[in-house]
Amino acid sequence: MVRTWIGRINGSAMMRPPDLVRALLTSKDADERRSLLIPRSGDFYIAVVELLKEEADRERLRDPDAALEVAEVADEVAEFAAIPRCWALAAWARANVLIHRGDYAECLRLYREAARFFAAEGDEIELARLLSNQAFVLKNLARYEEGLRAAQKALAILKRHPTSTFLASTLNGLGILYRLLGRYEEALAAHTESERIYAALGEKARAARVILNKANVLRDLDRFTEAIHLLKRARAALSDRGWDLEVARADLNLGITYTRLGRYDEALAALDRAEKGFAALGNRMEVAVVELHRADLYADFNLYEELLRIPAPDWRLFKERQMQWHAARAALHKAHAWRRLGEVARATELLDEAQTIFSHIGDPIWARLVALERAALWCETGEWERALPLTVETATFLHDKGMPVRAAGASLLAAECHLALGHLEEAARRYREALGTARELDIPALLYRAYYGLGRVAQRRGHLRKSHTYLRRAVRTVERLRRRLRMEDFRIGFLEDKLRVYQDAVLLCLRLGYEKEAFSYVERAKSGALVDFGLEPRFPGDEALLARLDALRERLNWYLSRFREEGGEPYPNRETWQRISDIEREIARTWQELQRTAPLYTSPERPDLSTPRRVRADLHEGEVLLQYFVAGESICVFIVDRDGLRVCLSLPTSPSQVREAVDALDIIWRSVPNFDKGYVSTTLTELSRQMLGSLYEGLMRPLMPFLREAKHLLIAPDGPLFEVPFHALHDGEAYLLERYEVTYTPSAGVLRLCRESRRRRSAGKGRPIVVGYSGGGELSHIMDEIRAVSRALPEALILMGEEATLARLRELTGRSPLLHLATHALFRRDNPMFSALQLSGGEWLRVMDLYTLRLDGALVTLSGCETGRHRLRGGDLLGLSRGFLCAGASALVVSLWPVADISTALLMERFYARLVSGETASSALREAQLTLRRYEEERDGRRIRPYSHPFFWAPFCLLGAAEIRPV
Numbered sequence: 022m023v024r025t026w027i028g029r030i031n032g033s034a035m036m037r038p039p040d041l042v043r044a045l046l047t048s049k050d051a052d053e054r055r056s057l058l059i060p061r062s063g064d065f066y067i068a069v070v071e072l073l074k075e076e077a078d079r080e081r082l083r084d085p086d087a088a089l090e091v092a093e094v095a096d097e098v099a100e101f102a103a104i105p106r107c108w109a110l111a112a113w114a115r116a117n118v119l120i121h122r123g124d125y126a127e128c129l130r131l132y133r134e135a136a137r138f139f140a141a142e143g144d145e146i147e148l149a150r151l152l153s154n155q156a157f158v159l160k161n162l163a164r165y166e167e168g169l170r171a172a173q174k175a176l177a178i179l180k181r182h183p184t185s186t187f188l189a190s191t192l193n194g195l196g197i198l199y200r201l202l203g204r205y206e207e208a209l210a211a212h213t214e215s216e217r218i219y220a221a222l223g224e225k226a227r228a229a230r231v232i233l234n235k236a237n238v239l240r241d242l243d244r245f246t247e248a249i250h251l252l253k254r255a256r257a258a259l260s261d262r263g264w265d266l267e268v269a270r271a272d273l274n275l276g277i278t279y280t281r282l283g284r285y286d287e288a289l290a291a292l293d294r295a296e297k298g299f300a301a302l303g304n305r306m307e308v309a310v311v312e313l314h315r316a317d318l319y320a321d322f323n324l325y326e327e328l329l330r331i332p333a334p335d336w337r338l339f340k341e342r343q344m345q346w347h348a349a350r351a352a353l354h355k356a357h358a359w360r361r362l363g364e365v366a367r368a369t370e371l372l373d374e375a376q377t378i379f380s381h382i383g384d385p386i387w388a389r390l391v392a393l394e395r396a397a398l399w400c401e402t403g404e405w406e407r408a409l410p411l412t413v414e415t416a417t418f419l420h421d422k423g424m425p426v427r428a429a430g431a432s433l434l435a436a437e438c439h440l441a442l443g444h445l446e447e448a449a450r451r452y453r454e455a456l457g458t459a460r461e462l463d464i465p466a467l468l469y470r471a472y473y474g475l476g477r478v479a480q481r482r483g484h485l486r487k488s489h490t491y492l493r494r495a496v497r498t499v500e501r502l503r504r505r506l507r508m509e510d511f512r513i514g515f516l517e518d519k520l521r522v523y524q525d526a527v528l529l530c531l532r533l534g535y536e537k538e539a540f541s542y543v544e545r546a547k548s549g550a551l552v553d554f555g556l557e558p559r560f561p562g563d564e565a566l567l568a569r570l571d572a573l574r575e576r577l578n579w580y581l582s583r584f585r586e587e588g589g590e591p592y593p594n595r596e597t598w599q600r601i602s603d604i605e606r607e608i609a610r611t612w613q614e615l616q617r618t619a620p621l622y623t624s625p626e627r628p629d630l631s632t633p634r635r636v637r638a639d640l641h642e643g644e645v646l647l648q649y650f651v652a653g654e655s656i657c658v659f660i661v662d663r664d665g666l667r668v669c670l671s672l673p674t675s676p677s678q679v680r681e682a683v684d685a686l687d688i689i690w691r692s693v694p695n696f697d698k699g700y701v702s703t704t705l706t707e708l709s710r711q712m713l714g715s716l717y718e719g720l721m722r723p724l725m726p727f728l729r730e731a732k733h734l735l736i737a738p739d740g741p742l743f744e745v746p747f748h749a750l751h752d753g754e755a756y757l758l759e760r761y762e763v764t765y766t767p768s769a770g771v772l773r774l775c776r777e778s779r780r781r782r783s784a785g786k787g788r789p790i791v792v793g794y795s796g797g798g799e800l801s802h803i804m805d806e807i808r809a810v811s812r813a814l815p816e817a818l819i820l821m822g823e824e825a826t827l828a829r830l831r832e833l834t835g836r837s838p839l840l841h842l843a844t845h846a847l848f849r850r851d852n853p854m855f856s857a858l859q860l861s862g863g864e865w866l867r868v869m870d871l872y873t874l875r876l877d878g879a880l881v882t883l884s885g886c887e888t889g890r891h892r893l894r895g896g897d898l899l900g901l902s903r904g905f906l907c908a909g910a911s912a913l914v915v916s917l918w919p920v921a922d923i924s925t926a927l928l929m930e931r932f933y934a935r936l937v938s939g940e941t942a943s944s945a946l947r948e949a950q951l952t953l954r955r956y957e958e959e960r961d962g963r964r965i966r967p968y969s970h971p972f973f974w975a976p977f978c979l980l981g982a983a984e985i986r987p988v
């Protein structure tokens with residue numbers, strides 16, 4: 022032992038500084054490193070710490086964690102040597118690493134500690150370098166003026182010495198600060214000089230870092246093409262050098278730039294690369310920065326709830342690290358989301374917070390952008406006169422700063438104010454200015470708004486044909502933008518705030534007598550993403566991503582199965598709910614990644630399914646399509662039969678009146694199970710008929726003169742009409758179902774695709790599949806239902822209990838003409854993609870899982886409660902129905918409200934018996950419902966009809982291809 026210790030001392034005594042550094046960095050632990058440190062001269066240990074600092078600096082751009090370990094070794098050596106210069110160098114090394122981990126307050130302390138030493142020593146070069154580093158940290162702390170003074174002081178020192186990389190680095194930092202202060206010409210000049218010096222010194226990779234910052238200036242000046250060119254060039258150079266941290270930053274800035282341009286798929290891909298790059302380096306702070314800029318995408322696609330679901334800790338990090346600019350941006354994002362969700366008080370509070378921070382740190386650009394968001398809030402509350410001067414001032418300010426795209430956005434808001442106040446000439450002037458900018462720079466998001474505004478101005482002036490031209494251009498621009506989007510939730514959300522363009526185009530066309538064109542706009546506004554999808558199942562092919570999805574789904578199922586209250590609903594505590602929310606976000610992110618590798622939307626042009634001529638060709642004898650459309654507080658309906666578009670009627674009711682009646686019915690439906698059958702058959706039946714009668718008067722009676730030859734109504738609802746049980750509407754004498762077959766469809770285009778899916782199906786292929794899961798016996802009535810269905814379908818393959826799994830469904834569904842699912846259903850209004858059906862073993866069949874099924878034109882029945890519930894976004898339905906249609910189902914039987922156990926079993930047995938006898942799905946369901954309504958039984962010596970109330974016989978409806986005969 023003594024000999025070993027003496028040997029180490031003798032070996033260490035023979036080492037030169039580079040030798041000791043190598044030995045220290047390859048030692049297994051701190052004890053072994055301490056054994057290598059023996060008394061030496063001060064110069065020796067200063068040289069050792071300098072070498073360790075150089076190694077940490079080399080490593081920090083590739084692997085910050087490894088660099089931090091080197092800096093910790095430097096701390097150990099400095100502590101042993103007890104030499105002030107060693108302490109200063111070690112502090113400098115640690116600060117250089119921590120700056121890449123976002124620990125800015127500690128960085129600043131360490132830099133200032135080191136700077137005091139070098140200032141006392143009179144070492145100007147080292148002092149200037151530390152001042153330059155302080156400027157960078159102060160920039161990240163949003164202390165711009167303080168940072169600028171530090172950078173200028175460093176620059177003054179370095180200019181007294183020969184040109185060096187230190188001078189180039191200081192100029193780069195100075196350029197960043199100039200940009201943040203809105204001094205763009207000075208920023209470009211500083212970056213250009215920095216790049217020139219690095220290039221002259223042969224420092225290509227460092228020059229590439231400067232190019233990143235130069236590109237950011239160009240992006241702020243809306244010079245997007247130049248910015249992208251520089252970012253790609255810099256990224257390639259940094260990648261060649263292996264500087265992964267800077268590569269991730271290049272990707273981040275590409276993502277920001279693509280977002281500004283509306284090139285959303287490229288933006289998302291770049292941001293995902295950046296996030297993965299930062300995460301691989303353990304840089305939590307930069308990952309949060311990526312999420313901050315991803316929120317711009319959520320806002321552009323009207324995904325405000327998704328934006329607000331970003332975990333609070335991600336953005337609290339900015340306040341913890343004193344990153345004021347980022348904290349203010351997070352507050353502004355939330356303010357925008359709450360404004361669009363109608364939460365004025367919350368939005369105002371967050372705007373005040375953002376305004377205070379941006380004003381305090383001296384960022385004039387973002388202070389103005391907060392003001393613009395405040396003006397938008399006032400516009401939404403009708404305070405046009407209050408908003409107008411703010412929008413005009415902001416537009417002028419941004420124009421003077423050389424930011425044409427942002428200035429055009431402010432001008433468009435000013436134009437909206439002028440239009441609302443009746444200042445038509447000034448509104449038109451500002452719309453035309455924005456139009457010029459949008460055309461010149463090819464910014465479709467501005468272009469459609471300018472066209473739409475000019476169309477409304479022309480309409481107010483009575484120039485209807487001119488307005489028609491502008492609105493048609495606005496719609497075309499929106500659809501050009503939409504076709505670029507490959508992510509389903511983006512494609513759906515994108516249209517949410519643009520439906521008003523279609524609505525105004527429809528109303529104008531009707532005023533001009535262009536009814537066929539109006540019908541076409543209605544079709545293009547309804548279920549557009551579903552039509553674009555084509556109802557052909559696509560199985561995303563990246564096996565690694567699919568495996569990750571399966572693993573995440575299993576984790577989610579595990580958490581949900583652990584926390585269930587007696588009623589069977591997931592009811593986790595707060596901590597577990599946060600875990601569930603985090604897993605769901607990771608699933609959604611992985612799902613998006615899958616869509617980029619195997620796009621759900623591949624056709625550059627949507628099929629032409631929107632004209633009355635195409636719709637007429639799809640109709641069968643006796644069928645009439647009723648295409649409803651909601652625009653503001655108006656409801657119109659287009660009536661199309663085999664002779665073409667018969668008429669378009671404006672109805673004597675409003676969406677708010679429909680909503681009121683639907684809400685009243687919902688209360689009745691939920692009350693029925695709580696009362697005895699006598700009260701239900703009298704009082705509740707009368708209340709129901711009153712509500713159903715009022716809906717009939719507003720939505721159906723005006724149509725009756727045009728339906729004399731009709732036998733089968735194909736109803737395409739809109740807005741709140743999707744919740745109207747049309748088949749149960751009452752005309753005072755009979756329910757609508759007693760007079761017609763009634764089938765539903767999201768749109769005529771979806772109906773056509775459902776019928777194509779049915780026609781593609783091979784006849785006589787496979788056995789019906791009946792799936793039942795009773796939740797471990799909690800839902801015992803499901804067993805009765807399965808027995809009833811089995812009696813009607815004796816050839817069916819029954820999957821009960823443990824056999825009711827997703828794996829079995831994936832294995833069997835492609836061969837089956839009919840799928841019946843009797844299980845507990847869960848509708849998630851907050852996140853419809855996670856609506857689900859319960860399977861065995863704690864599994865849930867979620868909407869996104871349905872995309873991996875191949876239903877091949879099958880009829881699907883979902884007999885659980887409220888399986889037909891949905892949420893509307895961007896004109897598309899979100900929920901279980903959508904998922905099954907995307908999986909290839911040609912028709913669905915779904916429920917609109919909670920269903921009763923016994924009546925459901927009776928209804929399903931009769932429905933399938935009629936299917937087996939050769940009836941179509943539409944006819945079979947109608948006859949089964951009417952039979953159930955008339956069903957009699959003897960009670961207390963008299964015959965009664967226990968299921969005559971619509972609650973029992975009318976919850977189910979048919980969606981899709983009514984003519985399907987699956988068995």
